[in-house]
Amino acid sequence: MTAIVECKGITKHYRQGSIDVPALRGVDLAIEKGDFASLAGPSGSGKTTLLNIVGGLDRPTEGTISIDGQDLTALDNEELADLRLRKIGFVFQAYNLIPVLSAVENVEFTQQLMNVPAKERRERAKEMLHQVGLDGMENRRPSRLSGGQQQRVAVARALASRPSIVLADEPTANLDTKTAEDLITLMSDLNERYGVTFLMATHDDRVISRTRRHIVIADGRVASDELRPAEMAV
Amino acid sequence: MMDRLRLLLPLAWRNLWRNPRRTIITVLVVSVGLWSILTFSVLLKAWSVSSRDTTLKLMTGEGQIHATGYLDDPTVAHRMTQPAGKLENILSSSAVAAYTKRLRIAAIVQSEYKTLPMTLVGTDPARERRLSVLPDRVREGRYLDGPADTGIVLGRNLARRLKTRVGKRVVVMAQDEKGKLAERAFKVIGLYAAPQQTEDQFAFTGLKTAQAFTGIGTDITEIAFVTPDSQDIADVIARMKASSPGRDIQSWKTLAPLSYAVSTFFNEFILMWLWIMFALMAIGIVNTQLMAVFERIREFGLLQALGMRPRLVLMEVTLESAMLIGVGVGLGIAMSVLSVQAFPNGIDLGFLGRGAELVGAGHILYPKVDAGDFALYSLIVWTLGVVATLWPARRASRVSPVEAMGRF
Structure with a gap:
């Protein structure tokens, strides 16, 4: 297996007034290509902080983090933005889409930042929307899509730039049961059919039970990291 | 660069109309401000020309030659x-x-x-x-x-x-x-x-x-x-x-100092008016853009999280301002041209009686659109307006994605 993400000795401290609050206390973690992993843990355990650091949205206090061999701690803000654009797909819990763009334009957005030619990116965006089951909704703006449909557009956008890894933060938190199930199935299919690597921070047992790798964070450390055979993932 | 503009222009334009009421108010602030600058400049110039012509075309001419x-x-x-x-x-x-x-x-x-x-x-x-x-x-x-x-x-x-x-x-x-x-x-x-x-x-x-x-x-x-x-x-x-x-040769500026002083004063007054109006407009524009930036802070975080470079965010917000002020400037120019064309036969100052005569003006002012002046004042307002909005744009570009989005 090839490690896409490698975290070594990651610590993160926040200042709250004069108090130093540790959020991560030395995390060593490697995410392999093709992983379909969940990152769980109680609130305040540090999973969001870890996901922020893996996604290049925040910087560790100590330790190194690399994606596809590239050391994130050595990059400035502009270079980090470029790295997020090319290597990482994001699916956020809420406020996922750019409200003034249609579904297809949202999917095209990251490709446009990457200067993908107009015809190619439009075709790719439509194909992605087809993959996530949103045929016929290409021209709808987010305000005319349901929560589940918006998350599907977000997944399509995350995949359209062909990232090394997709990071999802509580992707099902705002969805009803049926929509949440559909979304998990969609991501699982994409992982199995195309080998897309997923790392999802979640409390949702429905998500956890479907992932093949289950990482638990507690008190800023990796408490457990278990691989489950595919047949065990429900 | 063209690719960037193709990305940013539609985004900026659509963002402008997310809050139509606020956009319209800002456009009106800019257009009315510019209208007052342009219309004042036209009227004062007409007054200045009238004052000069009244003096020069009676007896003075543009220059005179005398014995010392x-x-x-x-x-x-x-x-x-x-x-x-x-x-x-x-x-x-x-x-x-x-x-x-x-x-x-x-x-x-x-x-x-x-x-x-x-x-x-x-x-x-x-x-x-x-x-x-x-x-x-x-x-x-x-x-x-x-x-x-x-x-x-x-x-x-x-x-x-x-x-x-x-x-x-x-x-x-x-x-x-x-x-x-x-x-x-x-x-x-x-x-x-x-x-x-x-x-x-x-x-x-x-x-x-x-x-x-x-x-x-x-x-x-x-x-x-x-x-x-x-x-x-x-x-x-x-x-x-x-x-x-051996001869004493003077221009009208020396021979008719009042008329010259009037035209000089008007030019300075126009500039002073431009700065006063611009200061008022700038307060309105910057305030509006700051509000727009704060309201969309999560969105700027999202854009950066998705890989949009901070400098592109700066460009996007600046483009919004440039378009917003541009629309206001266009409307201001149109209003000014219509205002001037509303007086094809000039503006009769008869109601001022001898008051106008005392300051050297004729009874009828003939306001005329001066394309050069219109272009200059409009460009100044547009440029300064865009420069003023660099502050909110910079704030948008310096947003930390993590802080802006509250959480990951």
């Missing part, structure tokens, strides 16, 4: 010979649109009822018509028909004060070339209308008649001239001075 000392003591003692040589060449060249020769002297006019001081002007009517409007302002009787005309044309108010009229005779007294008092009767052949001060001061007769009256042969005391629009008056005067060093 004449302006301090306007008598025949300070007369000069007819222009000749290089000076005449310049006066006859394309650098000068028209000129007239005058004998202009302090005099006393007497009717059977009253004696009043005035200035007698001997002139060649054909030449005078080319640079003065007074020959066409005769309201009773006629103007002079040639340089040898022996009649006199009085201002209406002077005639009223003298209790004389067309067809009657008045006696004019002035110093002759020997310093003695010359005296002659003139038949009143016409009465002209002009600002009251002019009507009271100037009376016109034929140049040759005035020369004979004062006994100065063919000498004159004044040459007034105008230049073509494209000509630089300072350059013409410099050339004249070089060609004729």
Whole structure:
């Protein structure tokens, strides 16, 4: 297996007034290509902080983090933005889409930042929307899509730039049961059919039970990291 | 760069209309502010031109030539010979649109009822018509028909004060070339209308008649001239001075300091008004854009999280401002043009009575759109507006994605 993400000795401290609050206390973690992993843990355990650091949205206090061999701690803000654009797909819990763009334009957005030619990116965006089951909704703006449909557009956008890894933060938190199930199935299919690597921070047992790798964070450390055979993932 | 613009332009334009009410209010602030700047500039310029024309087209011309000392003591003692040589060449060249020769002297006019001081002007009517409007302002009787005309044309108010009229005779007294008092009767052949001060001061007769009256042969005391629009008056005067060093040659700016001061003041007033209006507009624009940025702080975090470079976020917000102010500027220009076109026959200042006359303006202002001024003031407002919004744009670009989105 090839490690896409490698975290070594990651610590993160926040200042709250004069108090130093540790959020991560030395995390060593490697995410392999093709992983379909969940990152769980109680609130305040540090999973969001870890996901922020893996996604290049925040910087560790100590330790190194690399994606596809590239050391994130050595990059400035502009270079980090470029790295997020090319290597990482994001699916956020809420406020996922750019409200003034249609579904297809949202999917095209990251490709446009990457200067993908107009015809190619439009075709790719439509194909992605087809993959996530949103045929016929290409021209709808987010305000005319349901929560589940918006998350599907977000997944399509995350995949359209062909990232090394997709990071999802509580992707099902705002969805009803049926929509949440559909979304998990969609991501699982994409992982199995195309080998897309997923790392999802979640409390949702429905998500956890479907992932093949289950990482638990507690008190800023990796408490457990278990691989489950595919047949065990429900 | 074009790829970036193709990405950012539609995004910026659509973002503008997310809050139509706020956008419309900002557009109105910019457009009304610019409208006031442009319309004021047009009106003040019209006033300035009117003031200048009223002075220059009555008697002054754009420049005058005298013998040295004449302006301090306007008598025949300070007369000069007819222009000749290089000076005449310049006066006859394309650098000068028209000129007239005058004998202009302090005099006393007497009717059977009253004696009043005035200035007698001997002139060649054909030449005078080319640079003065007074020959066409005769309201009773006629103007002079040639340089040898022996009649006199009085201002209406002077005639009223003298209790004389067309067809009657008045006696004019002035110093002759020997310093003695010359005296002659003139038949009143016409009465002209002009600002009251002019009507009271100037009376016109034929140049040759005035020369004979004062006994100065063919000498004159004044040459007034105008230049073509494209000509630089300072350059013409410099050339004249070089060609004729013994003469006192002045532009209208020296001869009519009030008119010059009025036009200078108006130019400065327009600039001052521009800054006041811009300061007010800038407060409105910056406030609006700051609100828009704070409302969309999560979105800027999202854009950066997705891989949009901070400098592109800066460009996007700046483009929004540029478009917003651009729409306001366009509307402001349209409103100003319509405002000016609403007065195709000029603006009648008759309601101001003699007030307008006192500051040298004519009774009717003719506002005109000056494309150069419109472009300059609009560009200044647009540029400064965009620069002012760099502050909120910079704040948007410096947003930390993690903090902006609250959590991952």
